[in-house]
Amino acid sequence: MTTALLSLGSNLGDRAAALRQAVERLKAAEGLKQVKISPVYRTPPWGDADQPDYLNAVVLVDGPRTPHGWLATAQELERAAGRVRDPARRFGPRTLDVDIIAVWDDDGSPVTVDDPDLTVPHPRAHLRAFVLRPWLDLQPEAHLPGLGRVDDLIRTAPVAADLPDVVRAADVSLTKTA
Numbered sequence: 001m002t003t004a005l006l007s008l009g010s011n012l013g014d015r016a017a018a019l020r021q022a023v024e025r026l027k028a029a030e031g032l033k034q035v036k037i038s039p040v041y042r043t044p045p046w047g048d049a050d051q052p053d054y055l056n057a058v059v060l061v062d063g064p065r066t067p068h069g070w071l072a073t074a075q076e077l078e079r080a081a082g083r084v085r086d087p088a089r090r091f092g093p094r095t096l097d098v099d100i101i102a103v104w105d106d107d108g109s110p111v112t113v114d115d116p117d118l119t120v121p122h123p124r125a126h127l128r129a130f131v132l133r134p135w136l137d138l139q140p141e142a143h144l145p146g147l148g149r150v151d152d153l154i155r156t157a158p159v160a161a162d163l164p165d166v167v168r169a170a171d172v173s174l175t176k177t178a
Helices: 015-028 067-080 129-138 157-165
Strands: 002-010 033-037 041-043 054-063 097-105 113-115 118-120
Touching: 002 015, 002 067, 002 129, 015 033, 015 054, 015 067, 041 129, 054 067, 054 129, 067 097, 067 118, 097 118, 097 129, 129 157
Parallel strands: none
Antiparallel strands: 002 054, 002 097, 033 054, 041 054, 113 118
């Protein structure tokens, strides 16, 4: 059994519905237990500005998964949302993006992976206000393994500059299917 922090983002189609569908699929997945869901934030695109704004959230889930098992779960959620990858636009628009930010064992110790297909903790999470801000809503004392406290990371120059554009979407909830 492990716990994973997953980042969810969508900026194509019905963004809120895509995030809700991902949460519902996680709740229904065999052996998974949803722990917590963050509020949703409206955020500008990261890495490729020529696209619509995103809706972003993070979820903490427990389950009988290895980090590669979480990767398979993330990829299945993206497929179910109709995600099509454009090799020419690494940070391009998407119906759903699911990133594995961090994974912990039952005893709370961080799990690390450095493979060609997966790096855990996520190698750029410490630079992304759209990940760190909702994470703080779930865990005010959160630590990004190997990099420090999330409330410290969010105040670093690159993240702090992006933070004013990360705005809570009070009209969007992932805990109900409005």
